[in-house]
Amino acid sequence: MDPDKGLIEIKGRSIPENSVEFYRSVNNWLNEYAQGDMKPTKVRFQLEYFNTSSSKCILDIFKKLEVMYRKGWDVNISWCYDEDDEDMYESGEDYQSILSCPIALEKISGGL
Amino acid sequence: MLFDLNKWMTEKCNGDVLIERVGTVSESYIDDILPAMEQRLQDKFDKGSIRKRAFHIIVECVQNLYHHADTDSRMTAQYGADRLGCIIITKVGDDCHISTGNFVKSDKTMGIKKQIDYINSLSQEQLRNLYRNAVGLNDFSEKGGAGLGMIDMARKSGNELVCQFYPVKDMPNLNFFSLDVVISQ
Numbered sequence: 001m002d003p004d005k006g007l008i009e010i011k012g013r014s015i016p017e018n019s020v021e022f023y024r025s026v027n028n029w030l031n032e033y034a035q036g037d038m039k040p041t042k043v044r045f046q047l048e049y050f051n052t053s054s055s056k057c058i059l060d061i062f063k064k065l066e067v068m069y070r071k072g073w074d075v076n077i078s079w080c081y082d083e084d085d086e087d088m089y090e091s092g093e094d095y096q097s098i099l100s101c102p103i104a105l106e107k108i109s110g111g112l
Numbered sequence: 113m114l115f116d117l118n119k120w121m122t123e124k125c126n127g128d129v130l131i132e133r134v135g136t137v138s139e140s141y142i143d144d145i146l147p148a149m150e151q152r153l154q155d156k157f158d159k160g161s162i163r164k165r166a167f168h169i170i171v172e173c174v175q176n177l178y179h180h181a182d183t184d185s186r187m188t189a190q191y192g193a194d195r196l197g198c199i200i201i202t203k204v205g206d207d208c209h210i211s212t213g214n215f216v217k218s219d220k221t222m223g224i225k226k227q228i229d230y231i232n233s234l235s236q237e238q239l240r241n242l243y244r245n246a247v248g249l250n251d252f253s254e255k256g257g258a259g260l261g262m263i264d265m266a267r268k269s270g271n272e273l274v275c276q277f278y279p280v281k282d283m284p285n286l287n288f289f290s291l292d293v294v295i296s297q
Contacts, residue, residue, distance in 0.1 A: 015171050051171050052260040
């Protein structure tokens with residue numbers, strides 16, 4: 001997370017046993033960031049795996065971004081998936097269906 | 113039929129056994145089993161899609177054991193483990209079979225059975241809608257919630273979840289919960 005550049009990247013595997021605790025610092029950081037001056041913000045989710053308890057925490061992050069978007073922030077969200085990973089693509093579609101802020105599904109070739 | 117752990121293990125170890133673990137489900141149990149499992153899947157399955165789905169479901173299964181395995185002092189004394197969790201993964205033909213077992217309090221069995229029967233009655237599209245609804249619910253805790261893990265297992269495996277509850281000798285407050293998931297090529 002780079003507040004100066006307005007860049008948030010969440011990458012890799014998210015399979016913690018205690019996801020709520022794990023994501024607490026991310027949520028706190030995002031709350032603080034959202035209190036600051038509006039700036040163009042690019043958010044990239046580039047996950048290889050995530051467990052179901054993380055899926056709820058990821059939704060919470062999206063909801064915070066959605067609030068920012070509604071307040072007029074220029075938030076550009078990408079959900080990246082490997083070209084062979086149909087499940088990760090469907091997960092992106094799941095989030096698109098739940099949320100009203102735009103989420104771009106971005107295909108990555110050759111593995112994440 | 114009363115529960116017999118050895119017999120259950122023998123029944124589940126049918127095919128090419130990739131991993132077989134019985135013990136207290138702790139963070140180190142999980143940290144130990146997942147990398148080992150990933151390597152075994154890499155060795156045994158050529159297709160990346162089945163490896164990925166199997167690993168995903170194994171993560172859910174192991175974390176279910178971690179969060180939901182119940183115990184009592186007699187069980188601990190009999191099996192030498194607190195919060196016993198069993199996982200057996202086999203390759204049968206081209207399919208990956210995942211079997212888990214843990215003790216649950218008897219008063220939870222009806223709810224679990226009902227939830228699994230409901231999930232099994234749904235089409236893939238209905239499962240997807242159920243997942244989307246469940247992920248947005250607020251009744252979610254550190255232990256999970258809304259049956260999200262089970263829904264996801266059914267969704268990713270494309271097959272029905274098979275569960276069985278065994279009564280346990282001298283422990284009327286506990287049942288052994290056996291869950292089988294098959295991931296097809």
